[in-house]
Amino acid sequence: xxxxxxxxxxxxxxxxxVFDRVVAVDSGVQHLFSYGGVKPDAVMPLVHxxxxxxxxKDLMRTAVFVGGSDVAAGETVLAEVRxxxxxxxxxSVSVMLDSNxxxxxxxxxxxxxxxxxxxxxxNSLVLGATGPVGQRAARLLAAAGxxxxxxxxxxxxxxxxxxxxxxxxxxxxxxxxxxxGGDAEDALDERNIVIAAxxxxxxxxxxxxxxxxxxxxxxxxxxxxPPAGIEGVELNDxxxxxxxxxxxxxxxxxxxxxxxxxxxxxxxxxxxDAVFDIEQIYDLAKEIG
Amino acid sequence: xxxxxxxxxxxxxxxxxVFDRVVAVDSGVQHLFSYGGVKPDAVMPLVHxxxxxxxxKDLMRTAVFVGGSDVAAGETVLAEVRxxxxxxxxxSVSVMLDSNxxxxxxxxxxxxxxxxxxxxxxNSLVLGATGPVGQRAARLLAAAGxxxxxxxxxxxxxxxxxxxxxxxxxxxxxxxxxxxGGDAEDALDERNIVIAAxxxxxxxxxxxxxxxxxxxxxxxxxxxxPPAGIEGVELNDxxxxxxxxxxxxxxxxxxxxxxxxxxxxxxxxxxxDAVFDIEQIYDLAKEIG
Amino acid sequence: xxxxxxxxxxxxxxxxxVFDRVVAVDSGVQHLFSYGGVKPDAVMPLVHxxxxxxxxKDLMRTAVFVGGSDVAAGETVLAEVRxxxxxxxxxSVSVMLDSNxxxxxxxxxxxxxxxxxxxxxxNSLVLGATGPVGQRAARLLAAAGxxxxxxxxxxxxxxxxxxxxxxxxxxxxxxxxxxxGGDAEDALDERNIVIAAxxxxxxxxxxxxxxxxxxxxxxxxxxxxPPAGIEGVELNDxxxxxxxxxxxxxxxxxxxxxxxxxxxxxxxxxxxDAVFDIEQIYDLAKEIG
Numbered sequence: 001x002x003x004x005x006x007x008x009x010x011x012x013x014x015x016x017x018v019f020d021r022v023v024a025v026d027s028g029v030q031h032l033f034s035y036g037g038v039k040p041d042a043v044m045p046l047v048h049x050x051x052x053x054x055x056x057k058d059l060m061r062t063a064v065f066v067g068g069s070d071v072a073a074g075e076t077v078l079a080e081v082r083x084x085x086x087x088x089x090x091x092s093v094s095v096m097l098d099s100n101x102x103x104x105x106x107x108x109x110x111x112x113x114x115x116x117x118x119x120x121x122x123n124s125l126v127l128g129a130t131g132p133v134g135q136r137a138a139r140l141l142a143a144a145g146x147x148x149x150x151x152x153x154x155x156x157x158x159x160x161x162x163x164x165x166x167x168x169x170x171x172x173x174x175x176x177x178x179x180x181g182g183d184a185e186d187a188l189d190e191r192n193i194v195i196a197a198x199x200x201x202x203x204x205x206x207x208x209x210x211x212x213x214x215x216x217x218x219x220x221x222x223x224x225x226p227p228a229g230i231e232g233v234e235l236n237d238x239x240x241x242x243x244x245x246x247x248x249x250x251x252x253x254x255x256x257x258x259x260x261x262x263x264x265x266x267x268x269x270x271x272x273d274a275v276f277d278i279e280q281i282y283d284l285a286k287e288i289g
Numbered sequence: 290x291x292x293x294x295x296x297x298x299x300x301x302x303x304x305x306x307v308f309d310r311v312v313a314v315d316s317g318v319q320h321l322f323s324y325g326g327v328k329p330d331a332v333m334p335l336v337h338x339x340x341x342x343x344x345x346k347d348l349m350r351t352a353v354f355v356g357g358s359d360v361a362a363g364e365t366v367l368a369e370v371r372x373x374x375x376x377x378x379x380x381s382v383s384v385m386l387d388s389n390x391x392x393x394x395x396x397x398x399x400x401x402x403x404x405x406x407x408x409x410x411x412n413s414l415v416l417g418a419t420g421p422v423g424q425r426a427a428r429l430l431a432a433a434g435x436x437x438x439x440x441x442x443x444x445x446x447x448x449x450x451x452x453x454x455x456x457x458x459x460x461x462x463x464x465x466x467x468x469x470g471g472d473a474e475d476a477l478d479e480r481n482i483v484i485a486a487x488x489x490x491x492x493x494x495x496x497x498x499x500x501x502x503x504x505x506x507x508x509x510x511x512x513x514x515p516p517a518g519i520e521g522v523e524l525n526d527x528x529x530x531x532x533x534x535x536x537x538x539x540x541x542x543x544x545x546x547x548x549x550x551x552x553x554x555x556x557x558x559x560x561x562d563a564v565f566d567i568e569q570i571y572d573l574a575k576e577i578g
Numbered sequence: 579x580x581x582x583x584x585x586x587x588x589x590x591x592x593x594x595x596v597f598d599r600v601v602a603v604d605s606g607v608q609h610l611f612s613y614g615g616v617k618p619d620a621v622m623p624l625v626h627x628x629x630x631x632x633x634x635k636d637l638m639r640t641a642v643f644v645g646g647s648d649v650a651a652g653e654t655v656l657a658e659v660r661x662x663x664x665x666x667x668x669x670s671v672s673v674m675l676d677s678n679x680x681x682x683x684x685x686x687x688x689x690x691x692x693x694x695x696x697x698x699x700x701n702s703l704v705l706g707a708t709g710p711v712g713q714r715a716a717r718l719l720a721a722a723g724x725x726x727x728x729x730x731x732x733x734x735x736x737x738x739x740x741x742x743x744x745x746x747x748x749x750x751x752x753x754x755x756x757x758x759g760g761d762a763e764d765a766l767d768e769r770n771i772v773i774a775a776x777x778x779x780x781x782x783x784x785x786x787x788x789x790x791x792x793x794x795x796x797x798x799x800x801x802x803x804p805p806a807g808i809e810g811v812e813l814n815d816x817x818x819x820x821x822x823x824x825x826x827x828x829x830x831x832x833x834x835x836x837x838x839x840x841x842x843x844x845x846x847x848x849x850x851d852a853v854f855d856i857e858q859i860y861d862l863a864k865e866i867g
Contacts, residue, residue, distance in 0.1 A: 003603075003604055004603050004604075006599075006600055006603060008596060014331070015324055015327075015331055015334075015335060017334070017338060018297060018322060018334070018335045018336075018337075018338025018339060018342075019334075019337065019338035019341065019342055020338075021295075021320075021322055021338070022295055022338060022339065022342035022343065022351065023342055025292075025293050025295060025319075025320045026292055026293075026342070026343070030603075031599075031603045031610070032320070033596060033599055033612070034322070035593055038593075042592070042593055045593075045595070045596070045597075046593060046596045047596075048596075048597065049595060049596025049597035049598075049599070049600060050596060050600065052597065052832075053596075053597055053600040053601055053604070053836075054600065054604070062600065254341075258342075303620070304613055304616075304620055304623075304624060306623070306627060307586060307611060307623070307624045307625075307626075307627025307628060307631075308623075308626065308627035308630065308631055309627075310584075310609075310611055310627070311584055311627060311628065311631035311632065311640065312631055314581075314582050314584060314608075314609045315581055315582075315631070315632070321609070323611070547631075
């Protein structure tokens with residue numbers, strides 16, 4: 001009989017996320033080992049417990065999920081997990097990062113945009129692009145080939161993000177701009193896509209600017225707490241046409257995000273050497289539409 | 290296929306109760322997510338993880354159980370859980386409180402008494418009525434319609450409990466008395482039922498007073514640590530007739546308590562909007578006898 | 579239907595061991611309740627939650643596993659667990675100690691030695707015999723009837739271990755020696771078996787001494803971190819013949835250790851009153867070979 005599937009769930013918050021746990025069991029995980037308050041120096045024995053307990057052919061039935069509200073902390077834990085895997089000896093398990101849902105949310109937003117316009121030639125604007133979701137969405141849009149404006153209220157912070165993306169995606173065509181404080185008129189110029197990924201409860205783009213922008217085809221607001229980040233877009237909008245623009249709200253993107261999240265957890269158990277970070281999760285997201 | 294059942298177990302003690310966990314899995318819970326040291330300010334994301342992960346038709350397969358040795362702390366956590374449910378949007382799960390087993394124990398004791406006498410016309414005495422089990426037993430007896438003496442060694446504490454019950458049960462016919470220190474002769478006058486719910490190891494009612502009380506039909510001692518709270522009643526008494534009175538000890542009530550506990554956990558998964566606190570647990574207890 | 583199997587996993591480290599958890603579910607455990615940072619004063623309610631929740635005939639479907647990196651702390655927790663079981667009333671569950679894998683590792687090493695030589699008449703040397711694995715291996719070898727040299731770099735520490743074994747195994751034929759610092763020539767004299775159980779990364783026995791010892795038949799190095807504890811023995815050696823001596827490295831013993839570990843966890847659920855400490859685990863190890 002097959003060994004049961006085990007998901008090692010490493011969460012950087014004191015109480016491991018119930019959200020991620022429910023999604024894990026709904027994805028078919030049989031035994032979920034959740035740890036809260038995980039710091040990098042605690043990771044080694046936890047990972048060794050995964051790779052030294054099952055034979056190589058059964059290692060694909062063990063996997064690691066890194067979560068928690070702090071995306072930077074999650075990235076550090078992911079790096080530490082990878083450090084203690086030994087794929088050169090076949091001693092490895094697949095691992096996924098989705099701290100704060102940042103990877104699945106960014107992937108869902110970009111997949112939604114790609115339903116309405118060819119991303120390889122689209123002009124995009126990402127508002128709140130210095131946060132974890134915004135950075136990831138901008139990186140995916142740039143990798144798809146279009147021109148991407150990276151916006152932050154402080155231009156130097158946007159510049160830093162743009163520089164980072166140029167390193168990760170050499171062909172990236174990105175430009176840093178100062179925007180997101182409620183005036184997005186210039187930043188929207190010739191844009192086909194706008195994604196608002198700012199802090200909850202901040203209105204970043206007034207309706208009049210959105211409506212005045214003739215080229216705009218897709219507006220995605222990832223803010224789940226009123227007021228909307230993009231004025232006039234509603235929480236439940238899901239390809240809702242407003243003023244000749246396809247609009248998505250946080251809950252409208254949420255259904256796709258959930259599908260991606262579950263598909264990624266399931267995919268962890270199909271091999272023992274996968275790392276699901278933003279690119280891999282986006283590739284999967286494109287497959288499932 | 291049905292989604293697996295998930296019980297979110299929030300315990301106010303550092304280590305979540307093994308007792309409650311075994312009962313949960315013996316009630317058929319498939320995935321038990323137990324959290325220890327839960328404080329009110331940690332509750333919101335835990336509850337959101339329940340209501341935002343499953344579609345409305347599947348929400349009845351997620352539920353919340355609040356436990357721990359501190360009943361007041363559990364009540365605060367229950368209130369916080371309810372604050373973050375959103376039944377108006379159909380985003381709700383059922384929730385049960387049984388900190389320190391207080392609800393299931395009080396319900397079991399009153400159900401046991403009701404097997405031998407009509408509670409709507411019975412005269413009762415609750416010794417140690419200021420503790421969580423005593424308060425709940427007194428409230429159920431008062432709601433059933435009989436006359437209830439609320440006893441504490443300090444009469445003013447008994448008065449406070451009586452006042453609280455009169456608020457919750459407007460028709461309550463309750464009277465505060467000073468008793469429980471080993472002399473219960475006056476308090477027992479014309480009583481048909483006595484329930485001792487005091488601190489472990491304190492003898493509250495001497496055998497001679499119990500035997501001298503001609504009207505007494507039921508004596509229930511919830512104290513599990515010798516000496517007995519009601520002298521002469523044994524731990525394993527379960528409808529044991531002593532001196533023409535039906536006697537129950539802590540273990541004798543325990544079997545009924547366990548049945549009620551399991552039935553309540555199972556009932557959580559039959560709907561998504563139930564709150565199982567003392568009244569609802571007692572209603573269920575009456576159904577299963 | 580049978581009640582599900584429940585393993586209460588008490589770990590003295592802050593994060594309960596993933597290794598022990600994977601082995602538990604691979605042994606068929608259905609519900610694994612893992613607790614980290616367990617201190618003796620927290621044990622009573624955890625054990626009571628095991629013995630007061632199921633009827634006597636179902637108690638064999640609940641068991642306790644004590645683990646963690648600190649063997650002495652585990653022994654204290656095991657003693658506390660046993661204190662709160664009530665086998666005289668039939669209120670008991672089986673319990674196993676395997677902190678740091680010490681019991682299963684020592685049993686696996688001695689079983690491996692016994693495949694090649696009659697332990698009742700063998701002369702053994704245990705290097706690093708004051709650590710938890712070394713002490714246990716020495717005790718098992720002494721109980722089997724052979725002559726055992728207990729080695730530590732500090733002879734007085736070896737004497738203390740020898741004295742302890744003489745108390746536990748009255749017929750023990752043991753001798754304390756100073757060895758393990760890299761010169762084992764005298765200590766090896768007339769030995770048939772050597773087991774190195776010292777701290778990781780310390781070379782305790784040079785190859786030239788091992789090769790020069792004509793009587794040596796079995797060399798087992800339990801050190802998993804290079805350099806080898808016994809020079810020339812490799813991590814993966816498993817009955818590998820080197821210089822007319824059967825050699826085992828840490829990974830070579832690991833397969834047997836894992837089989838013993840799983841068999842012991844399964845055996846916990848065949849009765850409700852077993853205590854699996856080193857002797858019982860070794861008895862089981864001999865059965866499964």
